[in-house]
Amino acid sequence: MIIDCHGHYTTAPKALQVYRDAQIAALKNPSGPRTKGVVPITDDEIRESLESAQLKLQRERGTDITVFSPRASAMAHHIGDVETSLYWSQHCNDLIARVCALYPNNFVAVCQLPQSPGVAPESCIGELERCVNELGFIGCNLNPDPSGGHWTAPPLTDRWWYPLYEKMVELDVPAMVHVSSSCNANFHATGAHYINADTTAFMQFLTADLFKDFPTLRFIIPHGGGAVPDHWGRYRGLAQDMKRPPLGELIRHNVFFDTCVYPLAGIELLLKIVPADNILFGSEMVGAVRGIDPETGHYFDDTKRYIDQVTTIGDADKRKIFEGNARKVYPRIDARLKGSRSTGNGGRGSGSTADGARAFQASDPRS
Numbered sequence: 001m002i003i004d005c006h007g008h009y010t011t012a013p014k015a016l017q018v019y020r021d022a023q024i025a026a027l028k029n030p031s032g033p034r035t036k037g038v039v040p041i042t043d044d045e046i047r048e049s050l051e052s053a054q055l056k057l058q059r060e061r062g063t064d065i066t067v068f069s070p071r072a073s074a075m076a077h078h079i080g081d082v083e084t085s086l087y088w089s090q091h092c093n094d095l096i097a098r099v100c101a102l103y104p105n106n107f108v109a110v111c112q113l114p115q116s117p118g119v120a121p122e123s124c125i126g127e128l129e130r131c132v133n134e135l136g137f138i139g140c141n142l143n144p145d146p147s148g149g150h151w152t153a154p155p156l157t158d159r160w161w162y163p164l165y166e167k168m169v170e171l172d173v174p175a176m177v178h179v180s181s182s183c184n185a186n187f188h189a190t191g192a193h194y195i196n197a198d199t200t201a202f203m204q205f206l207t208a209d210l211f212k213d214f215p216t217l218r219f220i221i222p223h224g225g226g227a228v229p230d231h232w233g234r235y236r237g238l239a240q241d242m243k244r245p246p247l248g249e250l251i252r253h254n255v256f257f258d259t260c261v262y263p264l265a266g267i268e269l270l271l272k273i274v275p276a277d278n279i280l281f282g283s284e285m286v287g288a289v290r291g292i293d294p295e296t297g298h299y300f301d302d303t304k305r306y307i308d309q310v311t312t313i314g315d316a317d318k319r320k321i322f323e324g325n326a327r328k329v330y331p332r333i334d335a336r337l338k339g340s341r342s343t344g345n346g347g348r349g350s351g352s353t354a355d356g357a358r359a360f361q362a363s364d365p366r367s
């Protein structure tokens with residue numbers, strides 16, 4: 001079983017962007033009516049959008065389940081206000097729920113939160129609860145910078161965020177710390193803003209006692225933790241000077257890195273530096289880097305291939321990275337996989353679990 005913890009619906013049917021464009025255009029008339037509207041997309045359009053992209057790549061690369069969320073760069077929390085963000089998030093999340101209903105063996109859902117600059121994060125609790133309790137989602141993406149590159153929100157360790165964390169703990173869902181597009185011309189979204197944010201979030205976690213207040217709160221820092229693995233000695237030294245706990249201890253139960261690092265040398269460093277217990281397999285396909293590396297002849301984002309090639313860790317650690325750690329960090333995946341085994345149908349049909357969500361079908365023979 002190989003669980004990819006990082007995938008976005010970057011190939012959604014055009015009607016979603018048409019809706020968003022109209023929503024943004026309507027903001028130019030502040031006195032105009034504000035309605036949620038509809039996004040007319042058929043099941044066949046959803047199938048077409050996935051069969052030649054994410055599903056094809058899953059099959060080709062030999063991965064099983066993708067933790068799937070709305071396109072991150074399109075969250076754009078800085079556009080409009082909290083109502084704009086709520087309607088947009090609800091549509092995006094509903095679409096992810098439909099994907100997961102059509103392909104329950106291939107995708108499991110993570111939601112976008114209706115954040116807005118200057119608005120307290122507790123405003124996101126309703127949508128998080130709707131997604132988890134009603135639609136079977138297993139986590140959320142949390143934008144540490146809803147301003148889109150101007151960093152006007154308090155650090156992630158500030159009590160400002162605590163009401164949302166309390167709900168995450170209650171629901172037992174983790175968050176991937178994931179920024180969106182940048183409206184600051186200094187920061188290219190996927191090339192700079194994303195990696196900056198990953199590094200920034202890690203340093204925030206290092207400097208404060210957030211996890212003393214929330215011992216079970218869990219974050220995934222994507223893109224291999226940004227610059228952190230390369231500068232691990234710097235962060236160890238800073239932690240030591242600041243009388244903070246050793247990094248391994250500080251992140252053990254709370255902070256996890258994915259493997260969205262290209263190329264192989266980056267993965268090798270990540271696996272050498274960061275404890276295997278704190279790494280989740282991720283590829284971010286179809287995502288920021290879609291091309292084929294002319295040096296290798298393979299897709300840049302085929303991170304499974306990189307991990308398969310690494311010889312410095314054993315099979316037991318690779319199993320943790322491919323499956324075990326994801327089941328630990330996302331307990332709702334674990335519950336569903338166990339639920340599917342207990343349905344007693346030989347894995348040919350989907351069962352249901354205690355939380356009412358769909359169970360996955362047959363366990364993969366490789367698991």
Ligand SMILES: [Zn+2]
Nearest residue numbers: 008072222284
């Ligand atoms: Zn992403």
